[in-house]
Each structure stands twice: as C-alpha cells, then as structure tokens.
Amino acid sequence: MADIAQKWGGTREASLAQTSLARLFDWKPFLVFLCLLPAIGLLVVFLTYPLGLGLWLAFTDTKIGRGGAFIGLDNFVSLWHDPIFWTAVGNTIFYTATATVGKFALGLWLALLLNHNIPFKSLIRAIVLVPWIVPTVLSAVAFWWIYDPQFSIISYILKDVMHLRSTNIDFLGTPWAARLSLIAANIWRGIPFVAISLLAGLQTISPSLYEAAMLDGATPWQRFRHITAPMLMPVLSVVLTFSVLFTFTDFQLVYAITRGGPINSTHLMATLAFQRGIPGGQLGEGAAIAVSMIPFLIAATLFSYFGLARRKWQQGETND
Amino acid sequence: MTDAALSTPEPPAPERLGVISWESGPRKLVTVYLPLACFVIVLLFPFYWMAITTFKPNNELYNYKDFNPLFVHSPTLANVKKLFFETDYPQWLWTTMLIAIAATALSIFASVLAAYAIQRLRFRGANWVGLAIYLAYLVPPSILFIPLAAMVVKLGLFDSPLALILTYPTFLVPFCTWLLIGYFKSIPYELEECALIDGASRLQILRKITLPLAVPGLISAGIFAFTLSWNEFIYALTFISSSEVKTVPVGIVTELVEGDVYHWGALMAGALLGSLPVAVIYSFFVEYYVSSLTGAVKE
Numbered sequence: 001m002a003d004i005a006q007k008w009g010g011t012r013e014a015s016l017a018q019t020s021l022a023r024l025f026d027w028k029p030f031l032v033f034l035c036l037l038p039a040i041g042l043l044v045v046f047l048t049y050p051l052g053l054g055l056w057l058a059f060t061d062t063k064i065g066r067g068g069a070f071i072g073l074d075n076f077v078s079l080w081h082d083p084i085f086w087t088a089v090g091n092t093i094f095y096t097a098t099a100t101v102g103k104f105a106l107g108l109w110l111a112l113l114l115n116h117n118i119p120f121k122s123l124i125r126a127i128v129l130v131p132w133i134v135p136t137v138l139s140a141v142a143f144w145w146i147y148d149p150q151f152s153i154i155s156y157i158l159k160d161v162m163h164l165r166s167t168n169i170d171f172l173g174t175p176w177a178a179r180l181s182l183i184a185a186n187i188w189r190g191i192p193f194v195a196i197s198l199l200a201g202l203q204t205i206s207p208s209l210y211e212a213a214m215l216d217g218a219t220p221w222q223r224f225r226h227i228t229a230p231m232l233m234p235v236l237s238v239v240l241t242f243s244v245l246f247t248f249t250d251f252q253l254v255y256a257i258t259r260g261g262p263i264n265s266t267h268l269m270a271t272l273a274f275q276r277g278i279p280g281g282q283l284g285e286g287a288a289i290a291v292s293m294i295p296f297l298i299a300a301t302l303f304s305y306f307g308l309a310r311r312k313w314q315q316g317e318t319n320d
Numbered sequence: 321m322t323d324a325a326l327s328t329p330e331p332p333a334p335e336r337l338g339v340i341s342w343e344s345g346p347r348k349l350v351t352v353y354l355p356l357a358c359f360v361i362v363l364l365f366p367f368y369w370m371a372i373t374t375f376k377p378n379n380e381l382y383n384y385k386d387f388n389p390l391f392v393h394s395p396t397l398a399n400v401k402k403l404f405f406e407t408d409y410p411q412w413l414w415t416t417m418l419i420a421i422a423a424t425a426l427s428i429f430a431s432v433l434a435a436y437a438i439q440r441l442r443f444r445g446a447n448w449v450g451l452a453i454y455l456a457y458l459v460p461p462s463i464l465f466i467p468l469a470a471m472v473v474k475l476g477l478f479d480s481p482l483a484l485i486l487t488y489p490t491f492l493v494p495f496c497t498w499l500l501i502g503y504f505k506s507i508p509y510e511l512e513e514c515a516l517i518d519g520a521s522r523l524q525i526l527r528k529i530t531l532p533l534a535v536p537g538l539i540s541a542g543i544f545a546f547t548l549s550w551n552e553f554i555y556a557l558t559f560i561s562s563s564e565v566k567t568v569p570v571g572i573v574t575e576l577v578e579g580d581v582y583h584w585g586a587l588m589a590g591a592l593l594g595s596l597p598v599a600v601i602y603s604f605f606v607e608y609y610v611s612s613l614t615g616a617v618k619e
Contacts, residue, residue, distance in 0.1 A: 026521050028441060035437035036449065038430035039493050043456050046468065047490045051459065054467035062470065106359075113356045116348075124360065126606045131363050133602050133609075135551040137569040138591035142366040145373065145584055153369060156384055191363065196610060249460035252553045256573050270462035270554075277466045278558055287466045294463065301458065 057287035064281045075288035085289065088267040092293075095183060095268060096248045096300070102187040103243060104236075107194025112228075114195065115202045125196065132192040140256035143185045147171035147257070175265035178258050182266060185253055194239060201235030202228070240304040248300060249293065269293050367595075373588035374399055381585060399585035400593070408563050409590060412571040415481060417597075419567060420549040422485045427492035427545050428538065434493070435500035436526055440512065450501060457494035464490065465558050472559050483559040484567070488549045495548070496541040503537030504530065540608045547598050568594040 024030055058075055062068030079085045114125060131139060146153055148171075155168040171181045209227050218226070251270040254260065260267040260275060267275070269289055277286020373381065375395040380387045387393050403409045437443070438450045468487055477483035507530060515525045531538070556567040563575055572590040576583060602609060 022521055025523055028443065031522055032437050032441050032443045035433040035441065037433075039434035039453065039497060040449075042426075042430055042486075042489045042493055043453070046471075046487050047456055047459060047464065050464050050467035050471060053470065054463060057467055057470065064469075065473070109355070110359050113352055113359070116352050118352065118356070122606075124356070125610060126603075127360060128363060129606075129610065130367065130599065130602075133547055133598055134367075134595040135553075135569045135598065137551075137553050137573055138594050139366055141572060141587055141591045142370045145588060146366060146369060148584075151382060151384070151389075151584075153389060156389055160384065188363070188366070191359075245458060245460060249462035251462050252569075255553075255557075273462070273466065274554070274558070278469065283466055283470055290463045290466055297460070297463075 054287050055291060057284055058291040059288075060284045062283040062287075064278075064283055068284050071284075075285050076292070079285070079288060079292070084264045084267065085272065087265060088269050088272040088289075089292075091179065091266060092248060092268045092270075092296075094179070095186070095250070096244060099183050099186040099190065099247050100240070100244055102183065103190035103194050103247075104240070106187065107191045108198055110191060110195035111198035111202055114199050125199070129192045129196055131189055132196075136189060136252045137256045139189065140185060140253045143181075143188075143253075144172075144257045147181050149173060172258055173262060175262060178262060178266045182254055182257060185257065186247065186250065189253070190243060190247070194243065197235060197239045198232065201232045204235075205231045237305055241301055244300045244304050245297060248297060367592075370588045370592045370595075373584060374592050376585065378585065399583075399589040402583070403586050403589045403593070407575065407586070407590075408566070408571065409568075409593075411564050412566050412568045413594075415565055416550060416567040416569075416594075419481050419484045419488070420546050422481075423488035423492060423549045424542055424545040426485065427489045427496050428542055430489060430493050431496035431500055431541065432526075432531070432534075432538070435497045435504055436530065438497070439501045439504040440509075440530070441522070450497075453494050453497050457491065457498065459490075461491065461552075461554050465554050468555070469558050478559060479561050479565060481560075481565055484549075484552075484556055487555050487559070488552060492545045492548060496545055499541050499544070500534070500537055503534050503540075507533045536608065539605065543601055543605050543609060546601065550598050 025034075057068070059070055059072060060068035061071050061074070110128065114121065114128070118124070145151075149168060152168060152171060154171075158164045159166065159168065170177060172178045205228065209231075210223060213223050213227060249270050250268060251274065254266060254268050254271045255274070258266045260271050264272075269292065273286045273289035273293075276282050276289060280286070372390070372392050375392050375397070377394060377396045377398065380393055434449075434453065438446045438453075472478050472483045472487075475483075477486070511529055511533075512525050515529055520528070551569065552567070553569050556570045557574070560566050560570065563571070566575065568590070572587065572594060576587050576590060
C-alpha cells in the first residue's frame with residue numbers, strides 16, 4: 001500500500017511540476033521573450049554592439065592588438081587631408097552611380113524580354129540567375145583572367161578575330177580603364193537580381209490594362225511610359241534601395257580584381273578601410289573610413305526609397 | 321510573397337497580349353530572341369571561360385596563335401589534380417561546408433522562433449521588432465568588419481571557424497526572419513486555434529502544426545542562408561589567417577596567387593569547383609529560389 005501511495009504521490013508531484021512548466025511555456029510574455037532571445041541576442045551582440053564599437057573606434061587611435069585612447073576628430077582630420085581617401089570617395093560615388101544606372105537599364109530590358117511569351121522560359125530564367133548565385137569572388141577571379149593584359153579573350157577577339165585594333169587592351173593597367181572594367185564586372189553581376197525582381201513586378205501588372213491601351217491605339221512606348229513604368233515603381237524603389245546599398249559598400253569585386261591598384265586609384269571606401277584597418281593594423285583609421293560611409297548610405301537609401309516610393313500614393317493606392 | 325511561394329510563379333502569360341498583339345515572327349526574332357540570346361551569352365561566358373581554362377594544358381593556355389582559345393584541343397585534368405594534391409583546397413571545401421551548415425542551422429533556429437513570435441504570438445510592439453530586424457539587414461558587413469575584428473580578437477576567436485559561424489547570422493537572421501514571417505502569414509491561423517482549443521501548448525503547435533506546414537519556407541530560407549554563407553568573403557578574409565581554416569573564396573584569392581605568378585589553370589579550376597556546390601543546390605531548388613526572391617521583393 002505504502003509503495004503505491006508513494007508512487008501516486010510521486011507522479012502527482014511530477015505532473016504538478018510538469019503542468020507548471022507547461023503553464024510557464026504558455027505564459028505569453030515568457031514565450032515571447034524565449035522565442036525572440038536567440039535572434040535578438042545574436043543581433044545585439046554581433047550587430048548593434050559592433051556598430052556602436054565602430055563609431056567609438058573611429059575616434060580612437062586603436063591598433064590591432066593594442067587598445068587605443070580617445071583622440072577626438074584626429075582620424076577624420078587626417079583623412080580630410082588625404083588625397084587617397086578623396087579618390088576612394090569619388091570612386092565609390094562614381095562606381096555606385098554608373099553601375100546602378102547600367103544594372104537597371106540592362107536589367108529592365110532583360111525583364112521586359114523575359115516577360116514575352118517565349119519557349120523554355122523557366123529554363124532561361126534559371127540560367128539568367130546563375131551569375132547572382134555563384135560566389136562573387138570566384139566570378140571576379142574569372143573576370144580578372146578575362147582582363148589579363150596579355151591573354152585577354154576580349155583583346156583576342158577584337159584584335160585577331162575582328163581586326164578592330166592592333167594592340168591588346170590594357171584593362172587594369174591605367175586608372176580609368178581599371179575603373180570602367182570594375183564597373184562592367186559589377187553590372188554583369190547585378191543584372192540577374194534586377195531583372196528577376198523586376199520581372200516579378202511586371203507579372204503583377206494586369207494584362208487588361210495593356211489590352212485597353214491597345215484598343216485606344218497606344219504605341220508600345222506609350223504603353224511602357226504610362227502603364228509599365230508607374231506600375232513598376234513600388235518594386236523598383238525597393239530593388240533600387242538594395243542595389244544602391246550593396247553597390248556602395250562593395251568590397252569583393254575590387255579586392256579580387258585590382259586590390260585598389262594601380263597606385264590606389266581604384267579603391268572604394270570599403271577596400272580602403274580594409275587596407276588601412278586590417279593589413280595596415282590602423283583599426284581606428286579604418287573604422288573612421290567605414291564610419292564616413294554611413295552618411296552617404298543613409299542619404300542614398302532615403303533618396304532612392306522615398307524618391308520613388310512617393311509614386312505609390314500618386315497612383316491612388318493606400319500608403320501603408 | 322505568399323501566393324508566389326505557394327503556387328508556381330508561372331504567370332498567366334501565354335494568353336496575355338496574344339489576344340490583340342501584332343507581333344509577327346520575324347519582328348519578334350529581332351526585338352526579342354536576338355537580344356535575349358546576347359544576354360544569355362554574355363551572362364554565361366565567364367563560366368564557359370572558367371570551365372575551358374580549367375581543362376586546358378599550359379601550352380594551349382598561353383598560345384593563341386596555334387590553338388583557338390575558345391575551345392579545348394587536348395583536355396587535361398592536370399589543373400584539378402594540382403589543386404587537390406598540391407594545395408589545401410580539399411581542406412577549404414570542408415571548412416566552408418562546415419561553416420555554412422552550422423551558420424545556416426543556427427540562423428534558421430533563431431529565425432523560426434523570432435518569426436513565429438512576431439507573426440503568431442501577436443504581442444504588443446511585434447511590428448516594431450519586425451521592423452528592427454528588417455533594418456538590421458540594411459547594415460552592410462563593410463561597416464561592421466573592423467569593430468567585429470576587434471571583438472573577435474578580444475574573445476579569442478581569431479582564426480577559428482567559430483568566429484564565422486557566430487557572425488554570419490548577422491546577415492542571415494534578418495533575411496530568414498523576413499522570409500519566414502511572410503511564410504507563416506500564409507498558414508491559416510484557424511489551424512492553430514483548433515489546436516489551442518484541443519489543449520495543445522504553444523510550443524506543441526509550433527512543432528506539430530506550423531513547422532510541418534512551413535517546410536517549403538524553411539527550405540527556401542535554408543538554401544538562401546547556405547548560399548549566402550558559402551559566398552561570404554569579407555568576414556572570412558578578416559577573421560581567418562591560417563591556410564587550413566580558410567574558406568574557398570578566401571583561399572583561392574589569397575593562397576593560389578604566389579607573387580607575380582598566376583596559375584590561371586588552377587585558379588580557374590578552384591573557382592569552377594567552388595561554384596559547383598551552390599550551382600548544384602540551386603539547380604535542385606530553382607523554383608523555391610526564384611519564388612522566394614521575387615516574393616521577398618514583392619512583399
């Protein structure tokens with residue numbers, strides 16, 4: 001009897017503990033806290049804190065392996081008088097502007113082509129995305145080989161096949177040629193993302209709008225100008241924001257193809273920050289360069305997002 | 321997001337425009353097929369070039385006079401052999417795989433819970449938490465890598481794969497959470513209400529009802545996270561210095577180039593084989609990929 005009583009008691013205690021635990025897990029504030037803990041924890045420790053730490057480092061003279069002291073605006077003052085820094089700023093702005101225009105012009109064209117009724121459409125769409133999914137650095141290495149001064153395939157085709165020029169093109173040897181080569185590689189890499197996202201936007205436009213316009217005798221250009229363009233604006237603004245943001249902070253292509261050369265003329269702000277901060281060991285100065293990107297980034301994001309998203313209410317949709 | 325991810329993303333295109341379109345055959349050839357062919361050729365050419373460089377012997381590689389450079393005349397595996405037996409390449413492949421899988425698992429775990437809390441538990445301020453996580457995605461790694469390097473050194477994680485496994489979630493978690501919130505939205509709340517009435521606890525509901533229904537969303541998030549961690553470069557370049565623990569992209573750029581001598585054959589072989597895993601995964605899940613990409617943008 002005693003045995004049984006003990007057994008009963010034991011299970012009841014266990015089940016009580018179990019229900020109170022279960023109740024705790026059904027208590028909403030606790031559950032919300034528990035569910036958000038891993039994600040918010042990771043983001044606060046490895047994103048928010050470093051963001052603040054980066055701002056602080058920019059005002060110190062920290063070096064790798066040695067803590068630094070607060071030196072006020074010294075890093076920024078020395079950057080202000082640094083011609084390489086200003087070259088990098090100019091390059092970054094030029095690179096972002098040119099590459100974005102190129103990506104969107106060609107990407108929109110490709111999206112419009114893919115929106116036609118064509119055979120093997122899903123296969124072509126799958127192929128088109130390949131440059132975007134393959135590791136950027138690896139395709140950059142392929143571009144580096146394509147831009148080789150001696151064995152470039154482009155030079156070969158222009159010189160020996162088409163006889164358009166008599167010498168090889170020196171893609172990466174002079175500052176402007178190198179800048180344009182990098183931009184071409186960046187556009188190549190960016191077209192798929194823009195095209196596929198805009199294609200998704202195009203497919204949400206109702207065909208009846210085009211039919212109505214055709215019955216009214218609208219030309220293809222008028223159809224594009226007055227139906228496609230305004231209907232595409234909301235998607236376009238989101239894609240543009242992302243594209244500007246990631247082009248402005250690009251690092252991989254430049255690092256893999258030119259490493260900032262020839263003579264520091266193709267550095268972007270990100271690669272210059274890396275060069276000064278990590279191999280150069282001047283963490284404080286590197287952080288100052290990275291921090292100087294933030295105002296540009298905020299301005300570019302606000303401009304591309306609000307500049308275009310404004311169209312949303314002009315179409316009479318609710319602005320949610 | 322929801323519609324695109326559930327149904328196949330094929331549009332009602334075939335009949336569209338066909339009703340009253342005046343596009344004739346030859347004209348369509350010039351305005352559509354020709355430019356499209358150019359796009360496909362330009363977009364794929366670097367990969368073709370990578371592939372044929374991989375299989376070319378050295379005498380062909382640098383002799384355009386006697387051999388047409390656009391084709392391989394006597395293919396060889398010497399470059400692949402050199403890559404696998406004379407460099408740390410196999411080691412890099414394993415390290416990258418390990419880091420990508422671990423970072424993906426960690427991110428999916430954190431994202432599922434966060435997305436479930438934001439979308440389903442309906443607490444006050446859920447929208448603000450969602451917005452904050454979305455904004456985290458807009459913070460680029462180029463700004464974070466210097467302070468993170470200082471942190472990694474201080475935590476004693478420098479040169480350890482753990483440094484990458486812990487930092488990759490900074491860009492994976494926002495992306496996956498965003499994708500999964502959209503996915504959870506598409507699952508009818510009534511199913512959960514039924515389970516609540518039957519006395520299931522919230523965690524049981526998540527495990528037995530919501531997650532099984534969200535499997536396609538989990539696959540999308542998983543392949544995206546895996547590809548993004550496989551492709552990551554700047555953190556891997558900054559936090560790792562020994563050759564054995566480098567990832568494939570970093571290893572190829574830093575270890576295969578010795579001074580001024582570029583072994584183009586081996587470099588291209590490395591780039592080709594390093595792209596292969598993501599390309600294979602992509603080819604299996606291409607529909608998930610396209611629909612979640614387009615869905616994420618539309619959302």
